[in-house]
Structure formats: C-alpha cells, structure tokens
Amino acid sequence: MAEKIQNKTDPVTGKTNEPILRIENLSKKYGELLVLKNLSLSVQKGEVVVIIGASGSGKSTLLRCVNFLEKTKKGKIYLEGKLIRNQEKQLTRYRQELGMVFQHFNLFPHMTVARNVMEGLVQVKKMPKDEARLEAEKLLDRVGLLDKADVYPAMLSGGQKQRVAIARALAMKPKIMLFDEPTSALDPELVGEVLSVMTQLAKEGMTMLVVTHEMWFASEVADRVIFMDGGIIVEEAPPKEMFSAPKEERTQEFLSQIL
Ligand code: ADP
Ligand code: MG
Numbered sequence: 001m002a003e004k005i006q007n008k009t010d011p012v013t014g015k016t017n018e019p020i021l022r023i024e025n026l027s028k029k030y031g032e033l034l035v036l037k038n039l040s041l042s043v044q045k046g047e048v049v050v051i052i053g054a055s056g057s058g059k060s061t062l063l064r065c066v067n068f069l070e071k072t073k074k075g076k077i078y079l080e081g082k083l084i085r086n087q088e089k090q091l092t093r094y095r096q097e098l099g100m101v102f103q104h105f106n107l108f109p110h111m112t113v114a115r116n117v118m119e120g121l122v123q124v125k126k127m128p129k130d131e132a133r134l135e136a137e138k139l140l141d142r143v144g145l146l147d148k149a150d151v152y153p154a155m156l157s158g159g160q161k162q163r164v165a166i167a168r169a170l171a172m173k174p175k176i177m178l179f180d181e182p183t184s185a186l187d188p189e190l191v192g193e194v195l196s197v198m199t200q201l202a203k204e205g206m207t208m209l210v211v212t213h214e215m216w217f218a219s220e221v222a223d224r225v226i227f228m229d230g231g232i233i234v235e236e237a238p239p240k241e242m243f244s245a246p247k248e249e250r251t252q253e254f255l256s257q258i259l
Contacts, residue, residue: 026075159190
C-alpha cells in the first residue's frame with residue numbers, strides 16, 4: 001500500500017507544496033561500481049528540470065531508477081507524496097503516470113503511427129478503439145503529425161518518430177514526462193522540431209525532467225538546471241545563473257567544454 005507522507009498545506013490556498021516527484025537518498029551500484037550516490041531531487045508541479053553532465057555521470061541510470069527499470073536497494077521515490085514500492089501491481093499503475101521518451105524511439109514497427117499512440121489507451125486503459133483513435137488524432141495534431149496517422153514508423157524521419165513517441169507518452173496523461181536525450185540520435189536538422197514540441201509542452205504546464213545536451217533548450221525552457229558528475233548533483237541553479245556564473249569548479253570545467 002502507498003504510504004502518505006506529511007504534506008504541508010497552505011491554510012489560505014489549500015495547496016500543498018508536495019512535489020510531483022521526489023527522489024530521496026537514491027544509490028545505485030552496478031557490481032562494485034557506485035553509479036548514483038545518495039542522490040536526492042524533487043520536481044514541482046509544472047516545473048521543467050534539465051539535467052546536464054558528462055557521459056557516464058549517471059543521468060540515464062537516474063531516470064531508469066525513477067521508472068524502476070533498475071532496481072535499487074537504497075533510496076525512496078515518491079509520486080505526489082506517495083511512496084512507490086517495488087511491487088509489480090503498484091509499479092504498473094505508477095509507470096502509467098510517467099511518460100518516458102528515450103533517445104531511441106522504440107515505436108512498434110508493425111503498427112501504424114496512430115496505432116502506436118492508441119496502443120496504451122486500448123490495452124492498458126481499455127478505451128474503446130474509436131475513442132482511442134480520436135484521442136490519438138488529437139495528440140498527433142498537437143505534435144504536427146496528423147497527416148502521418150496511417151503510415152508505418154519506417155516511413156518517418158527520426159524527428160517525426162520522436163514526435164510520435166512523445167504523442168504516445170502523452171496519451172497516458174502522465175503526471176510527469178521524463179526525457180533521456182531525446183534529440184541526441186537525430187540529425188542536426190531534425191533536432192529543432194522535437195525541441196519545439198517539448199517547448200510547447202512546457203508552456204502548456206507539463207512537468208518535465210529532461211536529460212539533454214541542448215543548451216539552448218536548457219537556457220530557454222528550464223526552470224532549473226542540474227549538473228551531475230560522478231553520480232551526484234554537483235550544482236543546481238536557474239539556467240541564467242548556471243550558465244553565466246557556475247559556482248563549482250567541476251561545473252565550470254564541463255560548461256567550458258560544451259558552450
Ligand atoms: P549517463 O547517462 O550520464 O551517460 P549512465 O547512467 O548511462 O550515464 O551510466 C553511468 C555509469 O554506469 C557508467 O559508468 C556506465 O558505464 C555504468 N552503467 C550503466 N549501465 C550499466 C549496466 N547496465 N551495467 C553496468 N554498468 C552500467
Ligand atoms: Mg545517458
């Protein structure tokens with residue numbers, strides 16, 4: 001059973017300041033290699049948090065732990081204050097609340113674009129097919145791909161595939177979207193169309209946790225930027241501060257390499 005943690009409720013607005021996602025003291029080892037070291041991080045409703053850091057710093061592992069694709073012995077994850085336990089039944093429901101978008105799109109190749117988007121609605125949410133189709137069309141319209149509804153993923157460019165993957169994740173009405181380098185497998189000319197869909201989502205108030213090397217996106221869209229190195233959060237700050245005046249030497253060094 002989920003455990004309710006103490007919420008601080010504002011007596012005037014009745015709102016709680018409980019974050020959508022709260023990661024507490026998360027550690028992860030692969031064999032003897034400690035990849036995440038007692039890491040804690042919260043994402044508030046409507047917040048866009050961008051994670052940057054060198055390859056191997058643990059960014060993907062962090063997202064995989066949030067999704068329980070990796071099992072950890074130490075650490076707790078809360079969704080809207082509810083402790084998520086590593087139990088299949090609860091995890092199935094929990095994962096529906098997370099929209100995951102990976103570097104590689106993982107679309108079902110034997111299904112049309114619309115079917116890809118509908119699949120979760122029909123299989124998991126048991127929505128009638130015609131209703132799911134309408135929903136899929138709305139979502140495809142939102143990512144600018146309504147005209148591709150009936151083609152197969154093989155017919156699409158990488159940028160289009162990634163936009164379908166975003167539409168598919170959105171179909172489940174997630175509480176938070178997790179992106180792991182969604183544009184790093186794309187040809188440079190296709191990066192913009194994916195970032196612009198993500199920017200639009202952010203404007204509409206979607207809560208997002210995004211691993212990316214796209215500094216433009218981080219500086220324009222993020223509310224907060226987190227720099228990870230060696231499995232810890234070295235520094236976090238609003239993008240302006242992070243990019244113009246990083247405090248930690250390790251952050252300065254990393255940024256000097258990429259900016
Ligand atoms: P990032 O996404 O920041 O590049 P990762 O989370 O992928 O970093 O990897 C962090 C560290 O964990 C790296 O040293 C990587 O080699 C190691 N690692 C990642 N996945 C595995 C795995 N399945 N088994 C063993 N080591 C892994
Ligand atoms: Mg990675």
